[in-house]
Amino acid sequence: MSLFYLVAFLSILFSLLVIFTKNPVYSVLYLIATFFTFTIHYILLNAQFLAVVNFIVYMGAIMVLFLFVLMLMNLNKEATPFKSKLAMIIGVIAGGSLLVTLVGALKAMQTSAVSQFPNSDIGLVENLGKVLFSEFLLPFELSSILLLTALVGAVLLAKKDKRTHNG
Numbered sequence: 001m002s003l004f005y006l007v008a009f010l011s012i013l014f015s016l017l018v019i020f021t022k023n024p025v026y027s028v029l030y031l032i033a034t035f036f037t038f039t040i041h042y043i044l045l046n047a048q049f050l051a052v053v054n055f056i057v058y059m060g061a062i063m064v065l066f067l068f069v070l071m072l073m074n075l076n077k078e079a080t081p082f083k084s085k086l087a088m089i090i091g092v093i094a095g096g097s098l099l100v101t102l103v104g105a106l107k108a109m110q111t112s113a114v115s116q117f118p119n120s121d122i123g124l125v126e127n128l129g130k131v132l133f134s135e136f137l138l139p140f141e142l143s144s145i146l147l148l149t150a151l152v153g154a155v156l157l158a159k160k161d162k163r164t165h166n167g
Helices: 002-020 024-044 048-072 085-108 125-132 137-158 162-166
Strands: none
Touching (some): 002 024, 048 137
């Protein structure tokens, strides 16, 4: 149960950092960390398929798309803060500490998450597909339209207007 509270705390912390960070690139990186904590929650809930989909689709594809859009927007150099060597060293130490903590936590877990639940059919793909394409079909399709709209909007924002440069 303490792992749940730790991951929940990290989810809230990274979510707040997404909102309050002034640099948009760092905000996207914090959003990736937030999605990673959601993946851990899915694993704790015995929803392995959702964990893999969240990891591949959201952390892999959509966040990389956001980073490309931010790179296409040509942010000026004043928007990026000065990066000192001390901050980089502290970041490497913090990342290494996180890696050591995760490896130690994985070694400390004696039982698998699947054996802790009496009903092991909870996270199966077949059950998820039945629910997703029956009672949650409309929200599923609306979210895909929302993502498509965001992609078109990002491309339009990144595209330079030729009329203003010909003067």
